[in-house]
Amino acid sequence: MKKNNSLLTPIVFLVIGVILFTDPDSMVKFISYILGGLLIIVGVYRCASYYIQDKRMGVVNNNELAFGITAFILGLLFIVLASAIEFLIRIFFGVYLILIGISKVYQTFFTTDRSSKFYALIVVGIIFLLGGVYTIVESNITLSIIGLFMIIYGVVDFISYFVYKDNGNSNPVKETVIVKEITSEEEELKKDKKHKKSKKGE
Numbered sequence: 001m002k003k004n005n006s007l008l009t010p011i012v013f014l015v016i017g018v019i020l021f022t023d024p025d026s027m028v029k030f031i032s033y034i035l036g037g038l039l040i041i042v043g044v045y046r047c048a049s050y051y052i053q054d055k056r057m058g059v060v061n062n063n064e065l066a067f068g069i070t071a072f073i074l075g076l077l078f079i080v081l082a083s084a085i086e087f088l089i090r091i092f093f094g095v096y097l098i099l100i101g102i103s104k105v106y107q108t109f110f111t112t113d114r115s116s117k118f119y120a121l122i123v124v125g126i127i128f129l130l131g132g133v134y135t136i137v138e139s140n141i142t143l144s145i146i147g148l149f150m151i152i153y154g155v156v157d158f159i160s161y162f163v164y165k166d167n168g169n170s171n172p173v174k175e176t177v178i179v180k181e182i183t184s185e186e187e188e189l190k191k192d193k194k195h196k197k198s199k200k201g202e
Helices: 002-022 024-057 062-080 082-108 116-137 141-168 172-201
Strands: none
Touching: 002 024, 002 141, 024 062, 024 082, 024 141, 062 082, 082 116, 082 141, 116 141
16 A cells, blocks of 8 residues: 555656646646635634534634634635736745845855855846746746656656665565574574573483
């Protein structure tokens, strides 16, 4: 069962990675709908649980009601804004890359040594800045990159499963040697016991 689970992981990564790489919009919408539906179910359950506890048991738990309403609203937002989720992810990663680029360029102002490290910081900072802007402007690029990494991971993990699947099996030669060693030790112990008994008998 453990081997099946280890094989299932790379297959799942491959499938999700291919979908993200080829059609990220559909994948994001699908995930948004699933998450939204789950949050709505949880919200309705928590609100119902609150009213049941209040009416039948007389227990008032405002946290339960607040959590239920919040989950329900978040679920609706995930469903209604499913098309905008990809844009929000893009903005988040783009801004993050731009901030990294700015920090790299900012470090150069405090670098007095005009060596290769100085120019490397500038180049890396500019690359991050351009990558952040490109991520914001170009739709689906972030999710496509994530999908590509998932595909690479899935392929490597899938190949590794078949290459190293026999490594977990025990080596029959080693087992035979161990068994022989244990048997020889047991025989020696028996001989020692017999020898001690014979001495006592004398």
